[in-house]
Amino acid sequence: MTAALEMTGVCADLGGRPVLRDVDLRLETGFTALLGPNGAGKTTLMRAALGLVPLRSGTVTSGTTGYVPQRHEFTWDFPASVEDAVLSGLVRRIGLFRRPTVAHWRAAWAALDQVRLGDLRKRPVGELSGGQRQRVLVARALVLEPAVLLLDEPFTGLDMPAQETLTELFTEIARDRSVLMATHDLVAAAYGCDRLILLNRTVIACGPPASLKDPGIWMRTFDVGPASHLLKALDLVEA
Numbered sequence: 001m002t003a004a005l006e007m008t009g010v011c012a013d014l015g016g017r018p019v020l021r022d023v024d025l026r027l028e029t030g031f032t033a034l035l036g037p038n039g040a041g042k043t044t045l046m047r048a049a050l051g052l053v054p055l056r057s058g059t060v061t062s063g064t065t066g067y068v069p070q071r072h073e074f075t076w077d078f079p080a081s082v083e084d085a086v087l088s089g090l091v092r093r094i095g096l097f098r099r100p101t102v103a104h105w106r107a108a109w110a111a112l113d114q115v116r117l118g119d120l121r122k123r124p125v126g127e128l129s130g131g132q133r134q135r136v137l138v139a140r141a142l143v144l145e146p147a148v149l150l151l152d153e154p155f156t157g158l159d160m161p162a163q164e165t166l167t168e169l170f171t172e173i174a175r176d177r178s179v180l181m182a183t184h185d186l187v188a189a190a191y192g193c194d195r196l197i198l199l200n201r202t203v204i205a206c207g208p209p210a211s212l213k214d215p216g217i218w219m220r221t222f223d224v225g226p227a228s229h230l231l232k233a234l235d236l237v238e239a
């Protein structure tokens with residue numbers, strides 16, 4: 001089976017310092033969480049998958065890639081409607097000064113239906129809640145029909161109901177494509193995702209949550225000791 005995303009021996013430096021070393025991973029269909037402490041290289045790995053980070057060595061191969069950046073990287077203070085925001089995901093395909101065709105609009109509406117915002121397509125984005133805006137960003141990435149959807153900390157600043165709605169949506173999207181989500185919500189990832197990748201500059205471990213019960217791999221990834229609450233929260237040691 002062709003992988004949606006494959007990295008082999010990826011090393012990448014930023015500002016002259018090594019950030020990723022010898023990263024190997026292969027993603028097929030399903031919902032995968034990318035876990036690691038601050039500075040582990042999660043965002044850099046996603047940017048490498050998009051071809052936005054020069055590699056010192058190694059290879060990246062992927063199908064079409066959709067990317068939902070961290071929310072603070074996106075400005076919403078333009079008066080765009082929800083459907084315009086989704087259509088902007090197709091700007092490279094449409095061409096900067098060309099008009100979208102009916103097919104482009106239909107693709108944008110289908111993506112909005114998929115995130116269950118079809119009813120709000122004429123609304124200004126500025127009037128939506130945080131969770132709804134995050135779904136607009138997901139639709140903007142989905143409109144490209146990506147083989148792999150990269151989500152960079154999609155839960156930041158959202159309340160529990162909004163997080164649960166998004167988790168259900170990502171699970172549904174991951175039925176027929178690959179979804180890779182960087183998150184600090186370890187418990188939600190361990191319960192909601194098919195596979196976990198533990199990253200700290202390199203892949204420390206990966207596999208289905210049930211295969212990652214050794215506290216040592218979590219301690220190495222997050223640089224914590226055996227008394228860490230993290231291990232208790234993940235049910236890896238006696239509370």
Ligand SMILES: Nc1ncnc2c1ncn2[C@@H]1O[C@H](COP(=O)(O)OP(=O)(O)OP(=O)(O)O)[C@@H](O)[C@H]1O
Nearest residue numbers: 014015016019036037038039040041042043044045
């Ligand atoms: N443009 C840059 N120039 C130099 N160093 C950078 C640059 N961008 C990121 N870094 C460094 O690379 C390392 C990895 O950063 P990255 O943002 O990929 O980590 P992360 O796992 O996504 O972290 P977080 O959980 O805090 O978002 C960090 O030490 C960061 O300071």
